[in-house]
Amino acid sequence: MASKKEPIWIARDLSKCSGCRKCEVACSLFHEKRIWPEASRVRVFMLIPGVEFPHFCVQCEDYPCVQACPVKALFVSNKTGAVLVNNEACIGCEKCVEACPGRVPHMHPKENHILICDLCGGDPQCVKACQSGSWSVLRVISRGDHVYKLYARTPEEITRDLAVKIYGEKGGQFL
Amino acid sequence: MIFGYAGKFLEVDLSTKTFRDVRFEEEVLRDYVGGRGLAAKILWDRLGGRWENVDPLGPENILLFLTGPLTGFFPGGRICVSGKSPQSNGVVGSTVAGEFGIELKCAGYDGLIILGEAEKPVYLFVKDSDIEVRDASHIWGMDAKQTVATLTKECRELFGKRYPRKGLWKEPAILYIGPAGENYVRTAVVAAKWTHAAGYGGYGAVMGSKRLKAIAVKGTGPLPEVANLEKVKMLMQEVCNGAYENELWRRWGTGSGGYSFGAKTSSEPIRNWQEEWHDERSFGVDQFENRVWVKSYWGDFGCPTTCLKLAVVKSGKFKGAITDNPDYELQAYLGTNLGIFTPEENVYLASVIDDLGLCGIQTGNVLGFAAELFQRGILTAEDLDGLELRWGDAEAFALLARRIAYREGFGKILAEGTYRAALKIGKMKGMDVMPYAVQVKGIGVGAHGIRSGRDYPEIYSYACSVQGGDHTSVACMPIGDSRSELIIIFHDSGVYCHFNVFNIDSNVPFKFYEAVTGLELTKDMWVNTKALKILHLQRAMLLLGGPDFRWKPETHDDNPLRFYEPLPSGPFKGKAARKKYVDEEKRKYYKAVGWDKRGVPKSETLRRLGLEDVDEVLKKLR
Numbered sequence: 096m097a098s099k100k101e102p103i104w105i106a107r108d109l110s111k112c113s114g115c116r117k118c119e120v121a122c123s124l125f126h127e128k129r130i131w132p133e134a135s136r137v138r139v140f141m142l143i144p145g146v147e148f149p150h151f152c153v154q155c156e157d158y159p160c161v162q163a164c165p166v167k168a169l170f171v172s173n174k175t176g177a178v179l180v181n182n183e184a185c186i187g188c189e190k191c192v193e194a195c196p197g198r199v200p201h202m203h204p205k206e207n208h209i210l211i212c213d214l215c216g217g218d219p220q221c222v223k224a225c226q227s228g229s230w231s232v233l234r235v236i237s238r239g240d241h242v243y244k245l246y247a248r249t250p251e252e253i254t255r256d257l258a259v260k261i262y263g264e265k266g267g268q269f270l
Numbered sequence: 271m272i273f274g275y276a277g278k279f280l281e282v283d284l285s286t287k288t289f290r291d292v293r294f295e296e297e298v299l300r301d302y303v304g305g306r307g308l309a310a311k312i313l314w315d316r317l318g319g320r321w322e323n324v325d326p327l328g329p330e331n332i333l334l335f336l337t338g339p340l341t342g343f344f345p346g347g348r349i350c351v352s353g354k355s356p357q358s359n360g361v362v363g364s365t366v367a368g369e370f371g372i373e374l375k376c377a378g379y380d381g382l383i384i385l386g387e388a389e390k391p392v393y394l395f396v397k398d399s400d401i402e403v404r405d406a407s408h409i410w411g412m413d414a415k416q417t418v419a420t421l422t423k424e425c426r427e428l429f430g431k432r433y434p435r436k437g438l439w440k441e442p443a444i445l446y447i448g449p450a451g452e453n454y455v456r457t458a459v460v461a462a463k464w465t466h467a468a469g470y471g472g473y474g475a476v477m478g479s480k481r482l483k484a485i486a487v488k489g490t491g492p493l494p495e496v497a498n499l500e501k502v503k504m505l506m507q508e509v510c511n512g513a514y515e516n517e518l519w520r521r522w523g524t525g526s527g528g529y530s531f532g533a534k535t536s537s538e539p540i541r542n543w544q545e546e547w548h549d550e551r552s553f554g555v556d557q558f559e560n561r562v563w564v565k566s567y568w569g570d571f572g573c574p575t576t577c578l579k580l581a582v583v584k585s586g587k588f589k590g591a592i593t594d595n596p597d598y599e600l601q602a603y604l605g606t607n608l609g610i611f612t613p614e615e616n617v618y619l620a621s622v623i624d625d626l627g628l629c630g631i632q633t634g635n636v637l638g639f640a641a642e643l644f645q646r647g648i649l650t651a652e653d654l655d656g657l658e659l660r661w662g663d664a665e666a667f668a669l670l671a672r673r674i675a676y677r678e679g680f681g682k683i684l685a686e687g688t689y690r691a692a693l694k695i696g697k698m699k700g701m702d703v704m705p706y707a708v709q710v711k712g713i714g715v716g717a718h719g720i721r722s723g724r725d726y727p728e729i730y731s732y733a734c735s736v737q738g739g740d741h742t743s744v745a746c747m748p749i750g751d752s753r754s755e756l757i758i759i760f761h762d763s764g765v766y767c768h769f770n771v772f773n774i775d776s777n778v779p780f781k782f783y784e785a786v787t788g789l790e791l792t793k794d795m796w797v798n799t800k801a802l803k804i805l806h807l808q809r810a811m812l813l814l815g816g817p818d819f820r821w822k823p824e825t826h827d828d829n830p831l832r833f834y835e836p837l838p839s840g841p842f843k844g845k846a847a848r849k850k851y852v853d854e855e856k857r858k859y860y861k862a863v864g865w866d867k868r869g870v871p872k873s874e875t876l877r878r879l880g881l882e883d884v885d886e887v888l889k890k891l892r
Contacts, residue, residue, distance in 0.1 A: 110565075111565075111567075113565075113567040113568055113569045113573075113576040114568060114569060114570065114576075115569045115570070115571070115572065115573045115574070115576055116369070116570075116571050116572065117572060117574075120572055123492070124503065127492065128499065129492035129493065129495075130342060130343070130492065130493040131376070131491070131492035131493065132369075132372065132376065133376065133440075133489070133490045133491075134492065138440055139440075140440055140441065141369075141440075141441055141463075142422060142441055143418075143419070143422075144418060144463040144464045144465070145463075145464070145565065145568065145580045145592075189435060189436035189437060192436040192437050193436055198436075198437070198438050200437060201435075201437030201438065202435055202437050204490035204491065205490075205491070209437075227510065227514070228510070228514060228574055228576070229514070230567055230576070249438070250438060261564050261565060261580065261582070262564070262582055262592060263582065263584075263590060265590065269415055269418075269419050270419065270423075
């Protein structure tokens with residue numbers, strides 16, 4: 096997506112998510128060279144059937160996860176604005192998870208380090224997968240001066256809102 | 271070790287609450303692949319010698335949940351459920367979409383082999399190698415939505431407790447039964463995600479007879495290694511590109527058929543197949559799209575088509591009812607077949623069926639059967655516990671569906687499925703009601719008629735299929751035709767959604783198999799050897815049948831009698847299947863697959879395929 100001025104942001108329209116999880120497939124194939132949903136940096140939650148959505152880093156303006164890291168294993172990419180993890184330095188303390196307003200980071204299922212979306216160095220594979228099927232839940236845009244942190248919400252919070260949007264006022268009861 | 275497989279299967283004995291890992295010889299996996307093929311092999315090896323005496327609803331039946339080597343790789347993930355079918359007394363490879371197969375492989379298992387029966391309701395919990403048979407008394411009796419909500423919450427809490435970490439756990443994949451399965455109703459499904467179902471076969475009843483309410487699985491590993499990752503990625507893209515071009519199914523799902531099969535090809539069941547034509551434009555898919563859809567694309571793991579849609583009734587007395595599309599089959603079976611022609615009533619009835627854990631096709635078939643008997647005065651309101659079962663009355667059908675699921679009153683008879691109910695009602699009324707039963711070998715015929723000759727099944731397709739009325743697997747010639755069940759067996763054994771193959775070359779699935787497993791396989795090799803072996807195992811067990819009855823091929827390799835009645839309306843008015851022509855085609859098919867004139871697999875065919883043991887057992891049928 097070279098046409099977008101860096102740093103970039105992944106705009107998201109969650110209620111349109113089909114739940115196909117192609118973003119998880121693309122992410123894990125890119126980063127792990129395997130199809131590995133639990134090791135994907137973007138995870139599709141389905142706490143209620145029909146209410147699927149991709150859950151991944153929003154790059155908060157103040158990067159609370161980076162600030163919370165006791166060993167400075169997290170840092171911000173100058174180029175893309177993504178949070179990058181130094182896997183060797185990471186001690187798996189999960190302080191970043193606690194600091195994240197959306198509880199987004201999660202541990203690698205087999206290795207002792209945290210997983211956070213790195214925007215694939217500026218060419219996010221999840222977006223390509225989502226666009227290729229024209230679901231377009233995810234879209235790359237240039238990062239501006241917005242309150243991206245508002246998007247950092249827990250899966251439960253997002254589910255509750257989307258369930259009401261999709262199923263009506265009683266949607267939350269399925270949680 | 272063959273690439274693409276996790277390498278082991280989990281066998282669970284519910285009677286003793288014990289489990290062990292099972293591994294199959296490479297040769298078995300090469301020949302039977304997985305899913306439907308492997309199910310036939312496992313069932314034959316373990317139960318073949320005493321098949322007629324095995325009660326499908328007894329503890330001796332084996333319930334299988336099998337992935338295949340292509341599960342998770344070929345776009346559109348599914349899992350195959352099988353066992354001795356309480357509908358056909360044979361074997362059905364019944365697949366259901368969702369993430370279950372992927373989670374299972376990521377947990378390190380290619381499948382589950384469930385034996386025995388639990389004393390009290392249980393559910394099976396699988397988190398990688400952490401296996402537990404857990405109490406399910408608190409979820410027994412719950413409907414689909416309650417079951418999924420309760421287990422999702424409970425399992426995520428369990429993950430957190432047993433594997434403490436601060437990062438959040440995703441949900442497990444869950445297969446479950448509703449009240450219908452608990453009450454071993456023969457039209458009960460094994461379900462996933464509220465609306466997805468392994469319907470054909472009636473395995474929800476088998477699960478219920480074992481008191482197994484659900485299975486929840488979470489795998490944290492990767493999918494197994496493949497032989498050629500670059501090739502697999504390329505083929506994945508090829509399949510997806512083909513599917514992306516299929517605008518009809520992407521946009522409307524099979525629901526587009528609700529109008530086209532009714533109005534154009536004239537092959538849709540209407541009022542228990544008394545007609546197959548309607549021109550009711552208000553029941554077209556555009557009305558569903560504009561009135562009830564709240565999500566236009568809904569799908570499962572890796573699927574490029576996402577043919578499902580989410581529907582919610584927004585106003586009126588059925589406000590709040592939720593289901594998927596409904597797809598073509600349910601628009602037909604819970605719509606036109608019951609004289610229902612509004613999206614709202616159709617969605618409502620589908621949601622009731624989902625919640626009860628019933629099969630929309632099989633239950634719609636038996637409801638239509640009962641309604642026709644009521645129309646003809648053979649069944650009265652008195653027989654039906656006071657219910658006036660009139661065409662188009664969605665609430666009456668919903669009430670009767672509940673009585674079926676709970677086996678209440680007359681529902682107890684209909685809970686046996688159309689064929690067995692017809693036998694019982696016939697005895698009760700002292701008359702033959704089989705002419706109104708639109709089924710083949712215990713399985714209600716899918717919503718694709720044969721009389722107009724304009725739909726995909728041939729006039730012998732259901733009659734000769736090893737899965738009876740199952741519209742997803744029909745007999746066709748040439749036997750390597752893409753509609754033929756010998757090809758369908760490959761999709762159901764590789765275990766992926768065969769709705770993603772329509773826009774690709776017919777050799778692609780076999781190339782995909784080679785890229786994943788590293789084993790050579792061409793379409794010809796498949797059709798003429800491996801697929802025939804599986805077909806013959808299924809045919810053998812179907813003919814052996816029992817314990818309540820045995821199919822006679824000369825009688826039961828036939829269409830429902832209704833298909834010999836001329837179509838009374840529409841552009842193909844007057845058309846019907848002709849018995850003589852059906853018999854001729856049937857004999858051609860028997861010859862093509864190597865069965866004798868009566869439809870029993872020939873000794874020489876079985877021996878050529880290396881199925882000497884099957885030949886021995888089938889001697890008693892010759």
